[in-house]
Amino acid sequence: xxxxxxxxxxxxxxxxxxxxxxxxxxxxxxxxxxxxxxxxxxxxxxxxxxxxxxxxxxxxxxxxxxxxxxxxxxxxxxxxxxxxxxxxxxxxxxxxxxxxxxxxxxxxxxxxxxxxxxxxxxxxxxxxxxxxxxxxxxxxxxxxxxxxxxxxxxxxxxxxxxxxxxxxxxxxxxxxxxxxxxxxxxxxxxxxxxxxxxxxxxxxxxxxxxxxxxxxxxxxxxxxxxxxxxxxxxxxxxxxxxxxxxxxxxxxxxxxxxxxxxxxxxxxxxxxxxxxxxxxxxxxxxxxxxxxxxxxxxxxxxxxxxxxxxxxxxxxxxx
Amino acid sequence: xxxxxxxxxxxxxxxxxxxxxxxxxxxxxxxxxxxxxxxxxxxxxxxxxxxxxxxxxxxxxxxxxxxxxxxxxxxxxxxxxxxxxxxxxxxxxxxxxxxxxxxxxxxxxxxxxxxxxxxxxxxxxxxxxxxxxxxxxxxxxxxxxxxxxxxxxxxxxxxxxxxxxxxxxxxxxxxxxxxxxxxxxxxxxxxxxxxxxxxxxxxxxxxxxxxxxxxxxxxxxxxxxxxxxxxxxxxxxxxxxxxxxxxxxxxxxxxxxxxxxxxxxxxxxxxxxxxxxxxxxxxxxxxxxxx
Ligand SMILES: [Zn+2]
Numbered sequence: 001x002x003x004x005x006x007x008x009x010x011x012x013x014x015x016x017x018x019x020x021x022x023x024x025x026x027x028x029x030x031x032x033x034x035x036x037x038x039x040x041x042x043x044x045x046x047x048x049x050x051x052x053x054x055x056x057x058x059x060x061x062x063x064x065x066x067x068x069x070x071x072x073x074x075x076x077x078x079x080x081x082x083x084x085x086x087x088x089x090x091x092x093x094x095x096x097x098x099x100x101x102x103x104x105x106x107x108x109x110x111x112x113x114x115x116x117x118x119x120x121x122x123x124x125x126x127x128x129x130x131x132x133x134x135x136x137x138x139x140x141x142x143x144x145x146x147x148x149x150x151x152x153x154x155x156x157x158x159x160x161x162x163x164x165x166x167x168x169x170x171x172x173x174x175x176x177x178x179x180x181x182x183x184x185x186x187x188x189x190x191x192x193x194x195x196x197x198x199x200x201x202x203x204x205x206x207x208x209x210x211x212x213x214x215x216x217x218x219x220x221x222x223x224x225x226x227x228x229x230x231x232x233x234x235x236x237x238x239x240x241x242x243x244x245x246x247x248x249x250x251x252x253x254x255x256x257x258x259x260x261x262x263x264x265x266x267x268x269x270x271x272x273x274x275x276x277x278x279x280x281x282x283x284x285x286x287x288x289x290x291x292x293x294x295x296x297x298x299x300x301x302x303x304x305x306x307x308x309x310x311x312x313x314x315x316x317x318x319x
Numbered sequence: 320x321x322x323x324x325x326x327x328x329x330x331x332x333x334x335x336x337x338x339x340x341x342x343x344x345x346x347x348x349x350x351x352x353x354x355x356x357x358x359x360x361x362x363x364x365x366x367x368x369x370x371x372x373x374x375x376x377x378x379x380x381x382x383x384x385x386x387x388x389x390x391x392x393x394x395x396x397x398x399x400x401x402x403x404x405x406x407x408x409x410x411x412x413x414x415x416x417x418x419x420x421x422x423x424x425x426x427x428x429x430x431x432x433x434x435x436x437x438x439x440x441x442x443x444x445x446x447x448x449x450x451x452x453x454x455x456x457x458x459x460x461x462x463x464x465x466x467x468x469x470x471x472x473x474x475x476x477x478x479x480x481x482x483x484x485x486x487x488x489x490x491x492x493x494x495x496x497x498x499x500x501x502x503x504x505x506x507x508x509x510x511x512x513x514x515x516x517x518x519x520x521x522x523x524x525x526x527x528x529x530x531x532x533x534x535x536x537x538x539x540x541x542x543x544x545x546x547x548x549x550x551x552x553x554x555x556x557x558x559x560x561x562x563x564x565x566x567x568x569x570x571x572x573x574x575x576x577x578x579x580x581x582x583x584x585x586x587x588x589x590x591x592x593x594x595x596x597x598x599x600x601x602x603x604x605x606x607x608x609x610x
Contacts, residue, residue, distance in 0.1 A: 164559030164567050169577060170585050174538035174558035181509055182544055185516040201496070201505060202539045202558070209509055223496045223505040223536075233418035233498065246416050247501045259502055306513040310474060312506040313467030314413040 001119075003066040007050060007058060008269075014043050051269040054218070056244040056253075060226055062218040063197050064160075067272035069279070071098055071113030071156040074196065077279045078286070079104050079111065085142060087134075091171065094135035095126045096159070097207075099142040104154065105287050110146035112139045112207055113156030116197070129198075130163040133176035136206050140183050152190040152290060155207040160225060162203030177206040184209030185306060188298035192289050194264070194282065195219045195251075196271075211296075211305050212289040213259065215251040216282070217266040221259070222249035259312065261289070358382055359531075360553050374594045383551040383594050385531060388440045388455045391490055395453070395598055396444030403442040405475055410437050410468045414501050422499040425461070433460050437468035438493070441476045443485070447602045449609065452480045455490045456537075462494035465536050469497075470507030473541065477514035477525075486524040486605055491542045494560075495535020508540040515544050524608050528597070529556050529579070529588065547604065548588040549597075550579035556588070 004012050018039045025032045054062070062068070075082055075098075082102025087093040099112040116129035139155075146153050162173055184191060184207075193210035199221030215221060224232075226240035229247060248254070251263040264285045267274035293301065356367045360382035370377065374394065375384040386394075392401045412423035430436060438460035443452050454473050456463040473489070480487040497504040519525055527545030529538075531554040539558050542548070550556060557577040565572060575581045582588045592600045 164564045169557050172587050175543040175587060177539040178543045181512040182516050185513045202508060202536055205505055205509055221502060223501055224498055229498055248414055254502060259506060309509045309513050312510055313470050313503055315468045315471055316409040316411055318407040318409055
């Protein structure tokens with residue numbers, strides 16, 4: 001099912017008609033061939049109009065787009081012979097976080113990521129990618145395996161945030177997030193994180209302590225959602241658009257603030273418009289960064305990871 | 320047009336009268352407030368002086384009111400032994416963030432009001448004969464929120480602890496992240512966690528004392544990573560705030576939810592210690608660990 005955001009709506013009739021022709025009519029018929037050509041031209045023009053200058057709020061919407069590829073889509077397209085592991089061995093299996101091992105570019109690596117789900121049923125089952133403590137504890141289990149088996153780790157970040165619920169608090173949501181970050185600082189294997197959609201606060205950062213942090217062009221990474229920020233600051237959640245601008249949460253903002261190491265280019269309009277191109281670009285970036293850090297001695301890797309985060313922050317030092 | 324203008328003028332007058340009345344009422348309430356204090360926990364109306372004489376503990380229900388950094392130093396360390404570090408670090412508005420007022424103006428105001436640059440005081444002091452390094456959050460400075468300066472100061476303190484092999488005690492009270500510093504606030508969680516990791520891997524004790532309230536990003540980094548986690552009675556401790564949880568699950572929360580006693584029962588903290596016994600407890604603990 002193809003979804004359209006409010007500002008993408010103009011594309012809907014053209015694309016629907018295009019698909020209709022391709023499905024039901026003879027595309028070699030000169031009459032239809034002509035219509036296809038004209039439609040494609042119109043779509044390309046409209047795409048440029050709509051997508052060439054996206055606001056932070058529009059990027060936020062794209063980062064949450066229902067047709068945007070999710071962690072398991074990346075794993076499925078980029079990994080060979082992969083398998084998923086389940087459960088934290090303490091309480092239960094949290095479907096909001098997935099993880100396992102597979103071959104990436106002929107190298108066995110661990111993968112861990114938030115999984116939002118694509119249709120309503122899967123989204124509900126996976127709690128929209130909002131993890132409970134069990135999710136982070138499963139992630140830690142996989143990190144520990146990767147460390148002992150000396151395999152690099154790739155994490156995929158895509159969550160609105162850690163789930164705010166009674167059970168989550170009772171079972172130590174804060175402890176789980178803190179411990180996951182803590183563990184990532186202990187590991188001597190290479191770690192690369194990619195923000196593929198929404199990087200929501202502590203729930204995202206919990207699996208985001210990496211040697212390289214990459215971000216897809218239309219993904220966001222923020223201390224709080226624009227809606228949450230607006231609700232707190234102005235007691236008005238509808239001012240999210242303004243909050244999105246203030247928060248500096250887009251990939252290019254974060255690159256300028258030196259939080260991320262690379263912005264991965266998305267096809268025009270966003271990852272949802274062309275999955276294949278998105279996967280190719282992501283794969284290339286991952287391969288390049290992994291290769292660079294694979295040659296770093298383990299202890300040095302760990303040291304540099306700490307130094308990387310230590311540099312973050314802006315302050316004045318009065319003399 | 321004339322008619323409308325008249326009406327507006329009249330309304331303005333009425334508003335002014337109400338404003339004056341309101342101001343008088345407010346001033347009276349403030350006067351009352353300086354004398355009386357309502358307990359956050361049992362809602363009892365208390366005589367402020369009596370509470371203050373009692374280590375800012377409610378005499379009715381023993382709820383521990385938030386206290387100033389100065390009081391915390393006085394209650395914890397031997398007199399004249401606390402030396403502050405890194406007070407020269409100051410925040411600035413690098414995102415040009417503006418909510419109801421610009422972040423830069425907010426910072427300036429708070430600096431004048433509190434005499435402090437940011438929401439944490441770091442330094443060294445003695446508890447009995449034991450030297451410790453300590454960070455104390457100031458909730459009155461933007462809700463003790465975790466900005467770049469707070470992160471940097473605590474990171475430096477932890478590195479100092481690692482270098483000198485001296486235990487670190489952090490007294491937490493924080494609403495969590497500082498939105499006005501956006502992603503940099505979030506990254507401070509990672510930064511301090513990295514520094515805690517290095518301290519703890521060297522076997523230097525790291526103790527956290529959670530006071531009312533300890534929430535959000537501070538709980539999910541500094542607070543919950545303590546080798547030993549102590550809380551003050553009835554302190555609210557959590558990741559998400561109760562309001563957010565209530566709005567998400569659309570149900571009433573269990574009694575004492577996210578209070579220190581609840582966390583102790585659920586295995587999330589080691590002990591609850593009365594403020595009047597905090598110093599002795601820390602001393603006994605440290606001398607046992609260090610011997
Ligand atoms: Zn009381």
